[in-house]
Amino acid sequence: MPPKTQIKKAVKGKSVVDCLSTEEMSKDQLEEHIVRLREELDREREERSYFQLERDKIQAFWEISKRRLEEQQAELRSRNREREEAEERHRVEITVYKQKLKHVLSEHHDTVSGLKVDAVTSTALLQNQHTQSELGLQRDLHDLQADFREKKLHNGNLNKELELKHQVELMELAINRDKIIRDMEVKYHDKMQSMAEAEAKKRQAEVDGIEDRMKSRVETLIEEHDRALRHADHYYSAVQKKLLLDQKKLKDELAKETKLQARADRKLSAAEREKKRLSEALQEAQQKLPELQKQQHDYKQAKTKIVATKARVKVLEKELRDLSMEHELMLQAFEKVQQQHDELLQKQTEVILDMQQKNGLKQLLLERKLAALTETVEKKEAQLCAALAASNIDQTAGSSAANKLQGMLESKQATIDALQSDLARDRTEYDNLLQTCKEKLKDLDVPLYDFPFRSSELLLAGQTRRRDSPGPAASNQ
Known part of the structure; x- marks a missing residue:
């Protein structure tokens, strides 16, 4: 069955195409108009029965x-x-946790102090x-x-003095030895020469005397x-x-000089040993110096570690205070979010109830308008039948009835246009309200797979399918 608006527009278009008014129509044309009006x-x-069924369904759905x-x-x-019980438990747990945290903080403060x-x-x-x-x-080092x-200077001076003295x-x-040796050599050489010369002279004299008295005094001379x-x-x-x-005396003097030199x-060797001992003491002091420097370095490191430990303790205390503040802020944010969640749930419930009330009111208005239109159509049909019955009697009355019929058709077309505009406006409002409700549900993380409301386009498509199928009114006819 085609939609009602299209049929009416076709009728109106035909009257325009034929360029005939109801007064100029013949009896056959009026009968055709009557047939169309009956259809x-x-x-x-049929629409009334359909709307009644829809009303029953909407009532059941309501x-x-x-x-x-x-x-x-419920x-x-x-x-x-x-949730209130959970909040109460949560408050109790928070109170216990705060007490524990205070106890831990006090213990930590005591421990840190x-x-x-x-x-x-x-x-x-x-x-110290x-x-x-x-x-x-x-x-000690100084x-x-x-x-x-001092010992180095003293040893140096002693070494220099001993070396100079020894030299x-x-x-x-x-010098003395050379001088004595030279003197002794000269002395004994002179003595030996003098003695040799004396002995030679004496022997020569004796030889001469012996030679002079050799002959006479051979035995005496012999x-x-x-x-x-x-x-x-x-x-x-x-x-x-x-x-x-x-020579022995010189050897003794040489032995004495050798002993003095020894x-x-x-x-000198004792001085060198003393020097060596002092050098070893200096080396020991130099060996102990790195250990003392290491001890000093360890002390500085320990001091640095203590300073770092103090700084770390301060940082940990600051972090603990920040965590406590963050925990309190999170609790406040949780309470605020919970309050917003409750408000949104309440708003959602109010919006759904308001939407259902508006839909119910609109359905009642549509039913009342439909009933009024049905009554008007029945009255007009009765008037039209009366006009057709009287048309055979009075031609003037027929023309007046045709005029009334034309006015009725125009008023009905205007009513239909007004209803269509109201329907379009209601569809727009309904779709906007439905989209707002879906957005609110999405914001609240509510699943939409069980959402009971459909868009106006789907509802009208279902109505069109129902109109195309034979309804109970058509079957009765």
């Missing part, structure tokens, strides 16, 4: 929605009670000990350095010569002994 009346009756709403409200009340006191006391003790040890080590410098003594001994030879042997032996004694060498 339109049938369609209006009751079902009302029951669901009551169930949802469930919402139970959920609210559960104790650690601070211990750290300060230990730091002060360590600092390190300061005293550092001062003592510095004093004393050792001063002793080392002087060696030079003097060498005896004298023998005595002289023995005397010369004794003399030479005495001279030899004297030379040996002088004593000087021993003194």
Whole structure:
């Protein structure tokens, strides 16, 4: 069955195409108009039956929605009670947690204060000990350095003095020894030469005397010569002994000088050993110096670690305060979000109820308009039948009836146009309200798979399908 508006527009278009008014129409044309009006009346009756069915369905859907709403409200009340109980438990847990947190904070504060006191006391003790040890080590180091410098200078002076003295003594001994040796050599060489010359002269004189008295006094000369030879042997032996004694004396003096030189060498070796001992003491002091420097470095590192520990304790205290503030802010934000959630649920419920009330009112208005139109059509049909019955009697009355029919058709067309504009406006408002409701539900994270309302386009498509199918009114006819 085509829509009613299209048929009426076609009728109106035909009257325009034929360029005939109701007064100029013939009887056949009026009968055709009557047939069309009857068909339109049938369609209006079908629409009435369809709207009655839709009204029953909407009423049933309204009751079902009302029951669901009551169930949802009961469930919402139970959920609210559960939420209030959960909030109460949460408040109790928060109170317990705050008390525990205060207890932990107090313990942490006591621990931190104790650690601070211990750290300060230990730091002060360590600092005093390190300061005293550092001062003592510095004093010892200065004393050792001063002793080392003094001993080094003293040893240097002693070494120089001993070396100079030893060199002087060696030079003097060498000079004296050379001088004595030269003097002794010269002395004994002169003595030997003089003695040799004297002995040679004496022997020559004796030889000359012996030669002079050889002949006369051979035996006497031989005896004298023998005595002289023995005397010369004794003399030479005495001279030899004297030379040996002088040589022995020189050897003794040389041994004494050697002993003096050995004593000087021993003194020099003792000085060198003392120098070596002082060098070893200096090396030991230099070896101890890195260890002392390491102890000083360890003390500085310990001091730096203590400062870093204090800074870390301050940072941890600041982080704890920040976390406490953040926890309180999160609790406030949670309460605010929970309040917004409750407000949105309440607004959603109010919007759904308001929309259902508006739809119910619009349905009642449409039913009333439909009833009024049906009554008007029935009255007009009765008037038209009366006019047709009287048309055979009075032509003038027929023309007036045709005029009335034309006016009725125009008024009906105007009513239909007004109803269509109202329907379009209602569709727009309904779609806007439905879209707003869906957006609110999406914002509240409510699933839309069980959303009971459909768009106006789907509703009108369903109505068109129902019109095309044979309705109960058509089957009755």
